[in-house]
Amino acid sequence: MKIKQLYTNCLAQGAYYISHKGEAAIIDPLRETKPYLDLLSQNKDRLKYIFETHFHADFVSGHVDLAKETGATIVFGPNAKTDYASYVSKDGEELKLGGLTIRVLHTPGHTLESTTYLLLDEEKKPLCIFSGDTLFIGDVGRPDLAIKSDLTQEDLAGMLFDSLRNKIMPLPDDVIVYPAHGAGSACGKSMSKETFDTLGSQKQNNYALQPISKEQFIIQLTEGILPAPQYFAKNAALNKSGYQNIDEVMLHGAKALSVEEFDSIQSSNKTLVLDVRKPDEFATAHIPNAMFIGLDGQFAPWVGTLIVDLKTPLLIIAPEGREEETVIRLSRVGYDNCMGYLKGGMASWQKAGKKTETLASISAESFLKSYREGASTLDVRKPGEYESAHLKNAENKPLDFIYDWMQSVDKSHPYMIHCAGGYRSTIAASILLANGFKAITDVAGGYGAISKLENAQSEILTTACKGS
Numbered sequence: 184m185k186i187k188q189l190y191t192n193c194l195a196q197g198a199y200y201i202s203h204k205g206e207a208a209i210i211d212p213l214r215e216t217k218p219y220l221d222l223l224s225q226n227k228d229r230l231k232y233i234f235e236t237h238f239h240a241d242f243v244s245g246h247v248d249l250a251k252e253t254g255a256t257i258v259f260g261p262n263a264k265t266d267y268a269s270y271v272s273k274d275g276e277e278l279k280l281g282g283l284t285i286r287v288l289h290t291p292g293h294t295l296e297s298t299t300y301l302l303l304d305e306e307k308k309p310l311c312i313f314s315g316d317t318l319f320i321g322d323v324g325r326p327d328l329a330i331k332s333d334l335t336q337e338d339l340a341g342m343l344f345d346s347l348r349n350k351i352m353p354l355p356d357d358v359i360v361y362p363a364h365g366a367g368s369a370c371g372k373s374m375s376k377e378t379f380d381t382l383g384s385q386k387q388n389n390y391a392l393q394p395i396s397k398e399q400f401i402i403q404l405t406e407g408i409l410p411a412p413q414y415f416a417k418n419a420a421l422n423k424s425g426y427q428n429i430d431e432v433m434l435h436g437a438k439a440l441s442v443e444e445f446d447s448i449q450s451s452n453k454t455l456v457l458d459v460r461k462p463d464e465f466a467t468a469h470i471p472n473a474m475f476i477g478l479d480g481q482f483a484p485w486v487g488t489l490i491v492d493l494k495t496p497l498l499i500i501a502p503e504g505r506e507e508e509t510v511i512r513l514s515r516v517g518y519d520n521c522m523g524y525l526k527g528g529m530a531s532w533q534k535a536g537k538k539t540e541t542l543a544s545i546s547a548e549s550f551l552k553s554y555r556e557g558a559s560t561l562d563v564r565k566p567g568e569y570e571s572a573h574l575k576n577a578e579n580k581p582l583d584f585i586y587d588w589m590q591s592v593d594k595s596h597p598y599m600i601h602c603a604g605g606y607r608s609t610i611a612a613s614i615l616l617a618n619g620f621k622a623i624t625d626v627a628g629g630y631g632a633i634s635k636l637e638n639a640q641s642e643i644l645t646t647a648c649k650g651s
Contacts, residue, residue: 195367203281208232212245230255236315237297240415260298292343293324311359321375356383414487436510436521454496462609466542475613487516499524543624547632597622
């Protein structure tokens with residue numbers, strides 16, 4: 184028997200490969216099929232099932248392409264309806280995989296079709312659960328993604344309370360919990376960085392599994408939920424209806440373009456130039472009006488949050504050797520309209536004498552001097568980060584909601600801008616510059632660097648100080 188967790192850090196997502204006696208199942212696969220096909224070949228397994236725990240909102244699953252390439256059956260839990268061939272299982276139904284058994288546990292709450300799959304050994308002993316977004320390590324799934332006219336998030340939270348207590352908590356304590364996500368995902372509020380645990384440990388340490396009333400559970404689960412990123416509903420729709428073949432996406436999107444071709448496409452189409460290099464490289468020189476979202480961060484979630492239309496034509500500025508990676512990672516969240524990448528990157532653009540712009544960037548020490556002289560400061564971290572600790576005179580303008588707040592900010596006024604470490608502030612600065620802001624200065628190292636300065640401590644307000 185083989186159980187392999189395939190964890191993708193940039194999406195904080197876990198897919199799973201199970202095999203026994205030459206038969207395999209894959210749970211919640213990512214968009215690209217090659218890693219799974221390679222595993223099947225290496226292990227000489229035949230893919231029998233592709234299990235989906237629910238209609239994912241934060242990424243486009245690879246189930247449709249994988250089924251076409253292998254002939255495997257796509258399995259959903261109760262209440263699922265798809266526009267492609269799939270098998271909708273029943274609560275309590277058991278499916279065979281070699282000598283193993285996979286039992287369907289319908290666990291609605293995160294979504295109505297959410298399902299947990301319980302793996303039993305050859306003697307029917309419970310081994311582990313693949314809990315999707317029903318149960319995370321240290322958390323549970325948010326209940327606001329499947330709201331209908333006759334349901335509220337409180338209704339779904341109540342369903343989740345029942346699912347956890349009636350379907351999951353009665354299982355043995357030594358059952359291993361394999362969730363679909365870990366820390367960094369927007370599908371929950373406070374997930375652990377750990378990617379698996381025993382159910383017994385979760386019963387002790389997960390706030391959602393404590394002996395509280397349904398009413399208390401609903402309050403805990405629904406308070407403090409930030410609005411879901413705009414791409415969530417669009418990805419869920421793609422997972423229900425199907426999508427363009429990944430090989431076609433790569434063929435169209437991973438094309439090397441000369442400077443002349445790149446410039447021509449940029450001029451003749453309503454394209455967005457997406458620069459995925461490092462923040463300091465973007466600051467030093469970038470194409471005018473380019474948006475920065477670096478590969479070495481939470482790339483796909485920020486793309487999905489900030490590029491509103493999935494069909495936006497994209498031109499890519501990428502580090503050499505990471506162009507195809509960029510196109511793949513865009514496709515994972517449904518952005519399939521990449522037009523190609525600049526061959527030779529920014530070096531070729533500059534060598535051709537094309538126009539570039541810079542982003543002003545200063546050290547934490549230099550920033551603190553300007554801040555004390557009254558410089559306007561924007562903190563683009565999330566509200567919870569800001570509330571925990573922030574500079575007294577910094578205004579919280581979360582990157583997540585930049586298109587809402589930038590309309591009410593004076594474009595001609597100079598602003599110092601920071602996040603926690605410099606990644607999000609560079610994204611925000613790129614968007615502000617492209618929208619006509621004249622004087623944006625980024626703080627290198629962000630709040631992390633500022634807070635380490637001994638002479639900055641008097642300027643910091645923490646939660647403990649509030650009201651004093």
